[in-house]
Amino acid sequence: MRFLFLIQGEGRGHLTQALSFAAILRKEQQEVIGVVVGKSPRRQLPDFFIQKIDCPITAVESPNFETDGLEKKILLGKTIRKNLAKIPSYWMSLQKVHQVIQQEHPDVVVNFYEPLGGLYSLFFSTKTVFWAIGHQYLERHPEFTFAPNRGLEKFLFRMHTRLTAWGATEHLALSFLPKADYNDVRIVPPLLRQEIKVLEVSLGEFYLTYMVNPGYAEEVITFAKNNPNIQIKAFWDKKGAAKTEFTLPNLQFHQVDDQAFLEAMAGCKGLLCTAGFESVCEAMYLGKPVVMVPVAGQYEQACNALDGELSGAGKKANFFDFELLTTLSYPDTSKTESYRKWTESWPSVLRKLVYQLESEPRGDQSDLVYASN
16 A cells, blocks of 8 residues: 655654554555655754655645744744745645645545644545654543643644644544553554564663754753753754854754764753653663653643653653752653563554555545645
């Protein structure tokens, strides 16, 4: 079968999930024919993704969050205003998505939480099968824990999540731990790439941190100055920064290099990161304790941190709290092994999905229709 990916390109999480899923598909003799990545102009596609996806890449402008001047906090009002002003640009992006689908004729479009995927299904008439995949789709499961006392943000998060999955025939909810399927939500393991499964795990002399927003760097620098005996390696995607910056004798900042980041994680004492799903999953696989810091104003990450804490990944914090990280113990070995088995069950999950799809009657995809015609 021919698969096309739509990927939300902010941060590294969805991009690494797409790389992992592409590898699983190819191992099962399926074909990945292209990817469309939605991103903001302030982000650049990381080299590791460009080098490893091994298929044509189409980048389009997509709805995204707006931050404060320090690049630490998501500003809801500014986000809404900016994205409303860019509706003409997003419509052009949808037309580009439509063009790619018409040219490539995929059997399945897999949407990695990219809002353009849901908008495409809403405004364009197509018989192409859509799958939606992401940790966010757990919000429809009764066991999901929402961050409390943030009613408006919860409503907007749920609305956005359901928009990304508009028209999807499969809602594949990535979960830290196994759960029973619920209605049309299929619970599936995290998507971890083969590179992490062959790493040699060791206990190094440093702590590792990753920040999706470079504004958090000041917190890291302040802690490092006040604690010169604690070694820290930090990864960020600050545009224009050097590949490696030796900020202090005990602190290095590295541009995001996925293999270097994974190798550092395998050898670190623990991980302190913003509360994205993917990095926490990788740390759990390697048996490393984690402190998760939700990006201020990003409700999804507040939920991720709660879910990660309940799943035994580590602790949540409101700032880059290295002192808390130094107090955490390593997870129980049996729990780490059980988690690894869960992540390695993806091939059987995919076979069931493909078998089910091949067993269903399919319409002719040649009748793609532009919605406004």
